[in-house]
Amino acid sequence: MAIKRRDFLKIGGGLSLSLPLYTCISDKSYNSTSKSNWLAGVEQWVPSVCQACPGGCGIMVRVIDDRAVKIEGNPLHPLNKGKVCPKGQAGLQLLYSPERVRGPLKKVGDRNEERWETISWDEALNTVSTKLQQLRESGKSHTVAFAGKNQQNTTDELVSRFFEVYGSPNFFKFDEWAALKNAYFVSQGIYDLMAVDLKNSRLILSFGANFLSNWPNVMENQRIYGEKRAEGDLKIIQIEPRFSIEASRADKWIPINRGSEGLLALGIASVLIKERLFNQAFVERFTSQFNEFRSFILQNISLDQVSEMTGVPLSSIIEIAKEFHTRHPAVAVSDFNLSYSANSLFNILAVHSLNALAGNIDSPGGFLRQRQAPVTELPPVTLDSVAKKALSEEEHWGTTESDLPLRSKNTKDMIDSMVNKSPYGINCLFLSSPGYQFVSYIQKKKAEILGSIPFIVSFSPFMDETSSLADLILPDTTFYEKWQDHHSSPLSKIPIVGISKPVIQPLYQSRPLESTLLTLARTMGEDFAQNFPWSDYKELLLYRMKGLFRAKKGSIFSSSYEEAQLRILEERGWWTPQHNSEDAFIKDLLEKGGWQDPSYHFNERSFVYQNNSQRFVFVSSFEIEDVGSNESQENEDYPLRLFLFDLPFTSSDSSSKNMPWYQENLGFRFGILWKIWVEVNPETAGALGIRDKDIVWVESPQGRIKAVARIFPGIGPEIVGMPLNKTEHPLASKGETDINDPLHLLEETYDERTGIPDRMSTRVKIYKARGR
Amino acid sequence: MKKLRKPKKLGLVLVGLTLVVSVFLLVILIDSWGGITQPLPFNHKIHTDNGLACEDCHPNFMEYASSGRPELEICASCHEEALTESEEEKRLMEYIQDGNEIDWVRLYRIPEDVYFSHRRHVAVGNVECAVCHGDIVESTRPPSKVRKISMEKCMDCHEDQEANNDCIACHR
Amino acid sequence: MDNKSDDYSKVEEDLLRPITQTGRDFYVTVAILLAIISVGVFAWIIQLREGLGVTGLNRPIFWGFYITNFVFFIGISHAGTLISAILRLANAEWRRAITRSAEVITVLVLFFGVLNIINDLGRPDRLLYTIFHGEFRSPLLxxxxxISIYFICSSIYLFLPLIPDIALMRDKFKGTRKGxxxxxLALGWKGxxxxxxxxxxxxxLMAVLVIPIAVSVHTVVSYVFAMTIQPMWHSTIFGPYFVTGAIFSGIAALLIxxxxxxxxxxLQAYLKPVHFNNLGLLLLVMSLLWFYFTFTENLTSFYGAEPSHLAVFYAKLTGQYAPYFWVMVFLCFILPVAVLSNRKTRTISGIFLVSCGVIVGMWLERYTIVLPTLINPRLPIERGTYTPTWVELAITAACFAAFILLYILFVKAFPIVSIWEIKEGKEVGVxxxxxxxxxYLPDTVFEKKSGGLGANEINSPSKRENDHE
Amino acid sequence: MRKWGMVIDLDRCTGCQACVVACKAENNVVFSDPTQEETHRAISWMSVLTVLEGEYPDVKESYIPRPCMHCENPPCVKVCPVGATYKNPEGIVAQVYTRCIGCRYCTNNCPYTLKYFNYYRPRWSNEMKNLLNPDVSKRQVGVVEKCSFCHHRLQKAKEDARFEKRELREEDYVPACVQTCPTGALIFGDLQNPKSEVHRLSKISRAFRLLEELGTEPQVFYLTEGEWHG
Known part of the structure; x- marks a missing residue:
């Protein structure tokens, strides 16, 4: 009996030992003896442009046998000079994301469900084309709308041209910089961004500006930061409620009550004015309404009050003001962060007035205005009567009535008017990566949108929130697979045009949006098609690029030495052609990756001030109450204020969800890879009995989400900070990641002037969650 | 009872043992099988006799890590029309007519953790093809076995040639 | 003579009884142990398939249960051979009934020590690389x-004294398959x-040889830790400290x-209270010695107050691992000293209790040596935690169960108390x-009382002595 | 012989993580998932450590990019029982995955805790297998890995230099992290070459090394104006 057992044990043991050992030893998947991996091993470096963010850095992609393997910076590109940010580095994960849509999809069954059927491109295009023609024939072309992202390229031109010819005024782009643009429009008559000459500036007075992490020209700023830190000739003062990356790199961090940045700026202005520390010559020559501004300041601004309302000590205000004057040239910068509060326009105008006081506009180390790259304009469109009539229809969102000349189109109004069918209902909506803010808003309104818009087409290359709305998906390629140009953000002082070549052929059955539109245009009838005479998008692109050759300015990307020479020559009015024909120019352009004009011409008054007076206009028509308006109602139930901040390189788009390499590093300061965290001041945490790394609920009247509490001395005792655009799963799909999106906590309040959502005034409470 | 039991027990042991042994044998067998048949019985000799050089069909070995397999285009450039009446060529012509790439099977297999570069060996190190590939140019039929290259051979040659013998020079 | 052979047949009967008779309890125990082992084997298969991801190990806690088990089992192995060898060389007569049970522990437990190391490897299939590509500067080598030498020597050392008994059984079971x-196995022993x-x-010879090897084994095990530059591992006293701990836990295991x-x-007649008393006292001595080392080791770290050392020290004494540490101090020092130093409590059951405590305590000691250092690496930025998974627990339990099973099977196959040595004890030892x-005594004692104390014994020579002359 | 080394200027670093991601992309390091966060098993050869000091509102934070230190006297090499990790003549502490038995002794003896262990088979989706760098191995389960100074780039650079019949120039070989660093905080080169930038910077008064007192002699130097409390 006993022996029998033993035998059994032996056999069983023998078997159980040998099998797992075998499975372990023969690690099949890692011994590449499979027969199909015969690679030619041909290696190429393809110059292109990264469009993972609005920056448009030059990249070189290493391609081995039609596989894109690694991204490096294009050393000749003047913006990034061979460097790439983490998002750009992770870009290939976007290209090879498992979430890519493989081909045109049609929604079947209930619109609320996501059941898809694969269809052919012919069928898909046919469906869209028929729909568009029907609407046009019945005189409803204006009820077609397009929502896309704000980008500086020819695609933008093509899309707006398409809808103009088609006859729809409803071409919407979400722009997070709108508040800033409005402010420059008010003060200088330019509805655009101004460039900041950080390179020559000796003091950066930053009002919550994420110039090292979230500006489109981050790479330029990072490089300048590195160089100037090495030289030691840079001082940064960061004024922000939270100890951000910029604050941690600044020489001084000044915490401030949220939303009162403008007031602090006025406080500083009052010191400058009272102590006569401003640039009188500039103010006299280039500004208007200064006297009103001065009397407004002198009458209304008391430093004690400013100090109390902003939470910044009096001594600090005076110190900043003096430093701002002495460390000339100094710039006061702000960005879209200030626009996410109910008094955004005031804040930005107040900050910008400091630059006028210091005379830092159109001067080295100050605010400059980028010249547009001289690409060929598209030929004028010929509109038929349908289009002409439709274009006279009211746009689907009106600008809010205001005492100031504003030009903003806002998400909220657009979606609300679509949902409410006022002034008219939208019959067909096209969505093409409309941006994070937009996406989060349409998600909230998903049911209403589905209820009021009968036909929605998404161009998204990924299965995401927009595709969940769509009835039809016409998958766009990623930017790695198509021809594209990219014009540098107006935040850089020099115009750069980068050429993005397809790095590999489009994967799966995806097609570039541009060629989809050109194909559609051809199906819309002779009259329509004659406005789009290009056989493919590449042809259109090169047509535009030829303007760069004809303009007799700038040069194709070249070494920094050549670039410096060119700049010196050009600024003295000389220019020598480097290419003897257009073809040679285009060939070189595609090889080097783009064109730039390194020269900058100062003192072109009419270019910098485009308002009637050709002067900087001081605005003083603010109520002081307006200024401190951010003080939302104290609420015992919700004692803390929620501070939402953008993580580095995440602003304005949701594509980063598909980049796990990049996403996992966003929480590096808090030792977090995937979880959403909430930053709590040690004092607050102590009072609430919350320990570091506890799992807590963050609850606002709108709902609650789970997060990891991190005790963080870099945030004030009455605030809790939470990151935006952080996913919790490496390969985000099916809305998994949205459960904990802090945007769900926001109350629906908006800046009345610009319609930009206010993410500063929501109050929350936090408490420990049970379990994990 | 006892007498009956004994052989049963023995049998059980034997069955168990044979099972274990056969599993291992099977594993070894499968692993070392490696018999390959090329889609076409390519005759290297005929081609080299007709004046073709290695790089005519394997175009990449001076420049890239991989030597490159002969693509259909290369075949088609000579075999525009059938040059002989051989059975093999007929089949090749079918490939060419259909435009199907010939799925040549790899002969030399290097473990996944080794980085081997033809360029490094041929263009930089001036190693003759024959040093590794033997007299394949003289062969009239494709070899039927996968060639595994042993580390000893690499090391010996590297030592003789005073090439880099650092592990990370080859192990990636 | 008859009387004597009767005695011996009684001895033989007593000592062979576990081999000849098998009760229900045996099967129940074996079944339970097999059940535990099979769970462990299952866990092990999973681990082999999936990799070490199924354990609770992580970064920077790269070592956990398995290494603890390894050190622990190697420690236990000192029970046997070392104690038996020392007692043999010292001619301690009371050793006769216990040497074999001690030696078996060594051989069996060493196997599980090694098994745990293999288990801890990320690539167990490359185990033989340590031989083919061994780099001798690594303490692991x-x-x-x-350990290999120790295993061989202690196997021989177990086997040699077993030969006469095997021969005895050969004669007893003549004709059967067992026989x-x-x-x-008897190697033609004819006596x-x-x-x-x-x-x-x-x-x-083996007894002499085995002692330095045994000492070296645990010293070298300690070197695995001591040779690193990690806080509270890099310690000069780790060698003797580990050896002491090893003997300490070994004695406890033997007692159990x-x-x-x-x-x-x-076998109440063979394993008498005096054996327990003697070993109990030895255990007490080792407990004191162990405490001395523990105290020294920790005091040095504390007094030196190097931040990286202090972090580990506090993790042990007041932090995350404090419960383990203080339980260990209680089980390895307070309880043994309290029980063993008192003659009244130094009973067999008292000693059993203490021994069990020491075994647990010594396992915890290894645990509190391995882990607090790992959770507190030198760079203060990296911190970790460790919770073992069921896989580790199952494999650990299976190791213990398999050890017990093999021990039981040994008892089933061979006399656990050496028959010939008992005989020899009676015949020669006395x-x-x-x-x-x-x-030892002054000669004068014998001069005064001639034919006193030992005279009778000397005059009645044993059978073997007769053969001699 | 050359001695490759790195200088990291902490005053320039903005903690942007470009080096971290570049490293992963170059070296086929698989991304983590939430389970790995839970179990502390994520692999990141280059990582940016942060040190936060002070109390609200006087807070200071340092970012410390940490690759492998490639010590002159590497504690990990000493303890490897099979020679899977060794110091190569050019100063790179190398790791040979096919030799490694996964005992993790080296990981425990690294005072910088910068060696990583593959607890799983790397989980690449089929799509993402396309972006794997053929110059670097796909990782096996159960072996230790760490920063290699992108040594495959060195081999390539040498190959190119010999192909072009010239000497290897210092700038021919840069690890992926250094190549991408937007602020120029990472500088790489030959520490033995008296003309090189790294050589110069490693000697200036701002230079220090991590845990210098251990005598491991890291070949990664840090620069900072302020004091770093490590």
Whole structure:
């Protein structure tokens, strides 16, 4: 009996030992003896442009046998000079994301469900084309709308041209910089961004500006930061409620009550004015309404009050003001962060007035205005009567009535008017990566949108929130697979045009949006098609690029030495052609990756001030109450204020969800890879009995989400900070990641002037969650 | 009872043992099988006799890590029309007519953790093809076995040639 | 003579009873153990398939249960051979009934020590690289060498004294299949004068040889830690500290085994309270010695107050690992000293309790050596935590179960108390001891009382002595 | 012989993580998932450590990019029982995955805790297998890995130099992290070459090394104006 057992044990043991050992030893998947991996091993470096963010850095992609393997910076590109940010580095994960849509999809069954059927491109295009023609024939072309992202390229031109010819005024782009643009429009008559000459500036007075992490020209700023830190000739003062990356790199961090940045700026202005520390010559020559501004300041601004309302000590205000004057040239910068509060326009105008006081506009180390790259304009469109009539229809969102000349189109109004069918209902909506803010808003309104818009087409290359709305998906390629140009953000002082070549052929059955539109245009009838005479998008692109050759300015990307020479020559009015024909120019352009004009011409008054007076206009028509308006109602139930901040390189788009390499590093300061965290001041945490790394609920009247509490001395005792655009799963799909999106906590309040959502005034409470 | 039991027990042991042994044998067998048949019985000799050089069909070995397999285009450039009446060529012509790439099977297999570069060996190190590939140019039929290259051979040659013998020079 | 052979047949009967008779309890125990083992094997298969991801190990806690088990089992292995060898060389007569049960522990437990190391490897299939590509500067390779030698030596050391008993069983089970195996194992032992002489010499030689090897084994095990530059591992006293701990836990393991054998095999007549008393006292001494080392080790770290050392120190004494640490101090020092230093509580059950405590405590000691250092690496930015998964627990439990099972099977196959040594004890030992004791005393004692104390013994020579002359 | 080394200017670093991601992309390091976060098993050869000091509102934070230190006297090499990790003549502490038995002794003896262990087979989706760098191995389960100074780039650079019949120039070989660093905080080169930038910077008064007192002699130097409390 006993022996029998033993035998059994032996056999069983023998078997159980040998099998797992075998499975372990023969690690099949890692011994590449499979027969199909015969690679030619041909290696190429393809110059292109990264469009993972609005920056448009030059990249070189290493391609081995039609596989894109690694991204490096294009050393000749003047913006990034061979460097790439983490998002750009992770870009290939976007290209090879498992979430890519493989081909045109049609929604079947209930619109609320996501059941898809694969269809052919012919069928898909046919469906869209028929729909568009029907609407046009019945005189409803204006009820077609397009929502896309704000980008500086020819695609933008093509899309707006398409809808103009088609006859729809409803071409919407979400722009997070709108508040800033409005402010420059008010003060200088330019509805655009101004460039900041950080390179020559000796003091950066930053009002919550994420110039090292979230500006489109981050790479330029990072490089300048590195160089100037090495030289030691840079001082940064960061004024922000939270100890951000910029604050941690600044020489001084000044915490401030949220939303009162403008007031602090006025406080500083009052010191400058009272102590006569401003640039009188500039103010006299280039500004208007200064006297009103001065009397407004002198009458209304008391430093004690400013100090109390902003939470910044009096001594600090005076110190900043003096430093701002002495460390000339100094710039006061702000960005879209200030626009996410109910008094955004005031804040930005107040900050910008400091630059006028210091005379830092159109001067080295100050605010400059980028010249547009001289690409060929598209030929004028010929509109038929349908289009002409439709274009006279009211746009689907009106600008809010205001005492100031504003030009903003806002998400909220657009979606609300679509949902409410006022002034008219939208019959067909096209969505093409409309941006994070937009996406989060349409998600909230998903049911209403589905209820009021009968036909929605998404161009998204990924299965995401927009595709969940769509009835039809016409998958766009990623930017790695198509021809594209990219014009540098107006935040850089020099115009750069980068050429993005397809790095590999489009994967799966995806097609570039541009060629989809050109194909559609051809199906819309002779009259329509004659406005789009290009056989493919590449042809259109090169047509535009030829303007760069004809303009007799700038040069194709070249070494920094050549670039410096060119700049010196050009600024003295000389220019020598480097290419003897257009073809040679285009060939070189595609090889080097783009064109730039390194020269900058100062003192072109009419270019910098485009308002009637050709002067900087001081605005003083603010109520002081307006200024401190951010003080939302104290609420015992919700004692803390929620501070939402953008993580580095995440602003304005949701594509980063598909980049796990990049996403996992966003929480590096808090030792977090995937979880959403909430930053709590040690004092607050102590009072609430919350320990570091506890799992807590963050609850606002709108709902609650789970997060990891991190005790963080870099945030004030009455605030809790939470990151935006952080996913919790490496390969985000099916809305998994949205459960904990802090945007769900926001109350629906908006800046009345610009319609930009206010993410500063929501109050929350936090408490420990049970379990994990 | 006892007498009956004994052989049963023995049998059980034997069955168990044979099972274990056969599993291992099977594993070894499968692993070392490696018999390959090329889609076409390519005759290297005929081609080299007709004046073709290695790089005519394997175009990449001076420049890239991989030597490159002969693509259909290369075949088609000579075999525009059938040059002989051989059975093999007929089949090749079918490939060419259909435009199907010939799925040549790899002969030399290097473990996944080794980085081997033809360029490094041929263009930089001036190693003759024959040093590794033997007299394949003289062969009239494709070899039927996968060639595994042993580390000893690499090391010996590297030592003789005073090439880099650092592990990370080859192990990636 | 008849009387004597009756005695011996009684001894033989007593000592062979576990082999000849099998009760229900045996099967129940074996079944339970097999169940535990099979869970462990299942866990192990999973681990082999999936990799070490199924354990609780992480970064920077790269070592956990398995390494703790390894150190622990190697420690236990000192029970046997070292104690038996020392007692043999010291001619301690009370050793006779316990040496074998001690030696078996060594051989069996060493196997599980090694198994745990293999288990801990990320690539167990590359185990033999340590031989083909061994780099001798690594303390891990010193381990491989010293443990292999120790395993071989202690196996021989176990086997040699077993030969006469195997021969006895060969005769007893002649004709059966069992007998055949015993015949092979007996190596043709006939009990001739020459054979006894060679055996005696071989045993003594092995006893001498085994002691330094045993000491070296645990010293080298400690070197695995001591040779690193990690806080509270890099310590000069780790060698003796580990050896002390090893002997300490070894004695405890031996005591537990003895108590169980005594009870289950009804060997009360052979394993007497005096054995327990003696070993108990030894255990007490080791406990004190162990405490001395522990105290020194921790005080040095504390007093030196290097931040990286202090972090580990506090993790142990007040932090995350404090519960383990203080339980360990209680089980390895307070309880043993309290129980063992008192004659009244130094009973068999008292000693059993203490021994169990020491075993647990010493396992915890290894645990609190391995982990607090790992959760507190030198760079203060990286911190970790460790919770073992069921896989580790199952494999650990299976190791213990398999060890017990093998031990039981050994008891089933061979006499756990050496028969010939008991016989020898009666025949030679008694006289020798008397002679020895006599030699300790001043000669004058014997002059006054001629024919006193040992005279009778000397005059009644044993059978073997007769053969000698 | 050359001695490759790195200088990291902490005053320039903005903690942007470009080096971290570049490293992963170059070296086929698989991304983590939430389970790995839970179990502390994520692999990141280059990581940016942060040190936060002070109390609100006087807070200071340092970012410390940490690759492998490639010590002159590497504690990990000493303890490897099979020679899977060794110091190569050019100063790179190398790791040979096919030799490694996964005992993790080296990971425990690294005072910088910068060696990583593959607890799983790397989980690449089929799509993402396309972006794997053929110059670097796909990782096996159960072996230790760490920063290699992108040594495959060195081999390539040498190959190119010999192909072009010239000497290897210092700038021919840069690890992926250094190549991408937007602020120029990472500088790489030959520490033995008296003309090189790294050589110069490693000697200036701002230079220090991590845990210098251990005598491991890291070949990664840090620069900072302020004091770093490590």
């Amino acid at each position: 010193w381990d491989v060498v010293s 055949k195996i015993y015949r092979i 001739t004068e020459k054979q006894w002489k060679i055996l005696g010499r071989a045993i003594s 085994a003895m108590v169980i054998i005594r009870k289950s095999c009804h 006289e020798e001891t008397a002679e020895r004791v006599k030699s």
